[in-house]
């Protein structure tokens with residue numbers, strides 16, 4: 001009979017006749033605690049969210065930017081350099097998975113080395129290796145196979161498919177992201193558990209109210225709604241405040257230098273600021289569902 | 304309207320009443336008397352589903368109330384005005400809101416004029432904004448009766464509605480119930496007050512049910 005229909009319950013809850021939740025007496029500090037906890041949880045959730053987003057961004061950048069490129073480095077005596085480079089290009093041209101191969105200009109190489117060796121590098125005087133940039137098709141290249149073929153044709157060629165150093169970074173970034181998401185789930189679960197306890201306590205403390213309401217013909221749904229409405233609004237308000245504080249705290253973090261540390265980039269950029277705004281809504285939803293479940297469960301046992 | 308079929312009721316092994324078969328017709332007016340502890344309150348509670356019979360069954364509006372789910376019982380109670388022996392209000396809400404509670408929970412809006420008239424009749428016009436704990440015992444009983452009739456129920460079950468009020472006020476409260484009875488409502492009043500029963504008999508065709516020794520009997524003309 002009162003199998004709650006989520007859609008219509010939510011609508012009634014939001015539209016809710018203002019008087020309906022007056023039938024429940026002001027619940028003093030249970031309600032205040034609900035607000036506070038919900039605020040604290042939302043504050044923590046903002047950070048967990050920021051962590052997930054930042055590490056997600058990092059993992060994406062590392063894996064996407066680097067996945068589809070590789071480099072062939074050719075170290076050979078100057079007189080053989082030209083011949084080996086040509087061999088390498090020939091091999092690459094017939095390798096499945098290679099979409100383009102291009103010999104890098106000395107200028108480009110110089111730019112790559114600049115951060116480490118300084119701007120005044122006499123590139124011409126150094127026996128620099130020749131670099132060939134390889135663009136891969138989405139299917140990718142069979143790395144070890146290509147390495148073998150290269151070695152047979154040009155003994156000085158070494159394939160660097162970036163995988164060696166990239167993989168651990170990508171996987172640790174994804175792991176941190178999973179931790180962040182797990183924290184979010186735990187925070188949600190803890191909020192639900194706490195609000196369930198608060199609702200049960202409130203219902204248990206209001207046995208007389210429940211009896212009186214039943215005497216005049218109130219259905220379980222009506223009684224439950226009064227409690228649900230109150231706790232949902234509390235959780236929403238608390239989460240709103242907690243989220244605002246969390247977002248302010250993140251906004252006030254020292255800004256990361258634009259090109260600098262990936263790791264200091266804990267924060268939101270652009271549209272990402274929208275994500276934490278979902279937290280109060282999520283908190284209200286969690287509160288709504290857990291209060292509803294707790295209320296119906298308790299009302300079944302109170303006669 | 305209300306039917307008891309071979310009903311028995313006991314609390315934790317002790318039998319309070321047994322073999323009760325009764326039929327209260329629509330539009331009838333019954334008093335329920337009997338010594339203290341004989342089971343008047345229990346019998347009324349059986350009628351609105353707060354108690355379940357040990358055996359036998361109670362039918363209200365032709366439906367077995369003992370077999371109903373809680374929400375069905377709630378719907379039945381909207382058609383029954385109940386004066387509980389210890390009144391039962393929401394102590395944090397003013398009397399006016401307590402009295403309109405039956406309408407409120409049914410999603411209806413109270414007619415302000417009807418409510419004012421009702422409050423005036425039970426002598427509580429000045430107490431509309433007072434909280435229940437601020438009222439005297441008699442005032443609470445009057446308010447309980449006002450709440451019971453507020454939703455224009457088909458049945459009125461009143462448990463000692465005049466226990467704490469003076470004789471004049473008792474008669475006013477009785478008038479409220481006999482008027483409603485004339486309008487076709489079924490009324491059951493549990494009371495010890497024989498004078499009240501006499502006055503009622505002069506106004507409507509009231510009958511008296513007497514509970515004694517676990518039996519319910521229709522009392523004769525001599526009470």
Ligand SMILES: Nc1ncnc2c1ncn2[C@@H]1O[C@H](COP(=O)(O)OP(=O)(O)OP(=O)(O)O)[C@@H](O)[C@H]1O
Pocket residue numbers: 314315319337338339340341342343344345346388
């Ligand atoms: N919940 C209960 N548990 C156990 N015994 C109960 C319960 N409620 C009532 N009783 C017992 O049942 C008997 C009848 O109680 P009830 O309240 O129906 O009497 P009553 O006729 O209304 O009395 P009074 O005139 O004093 O109001 C009493 O002996 C009482 O002790």
Ligand SMILES: [Mg+2]
Pocket residue numbers: 343344345388462
């Ligand atoms: Mg009694």
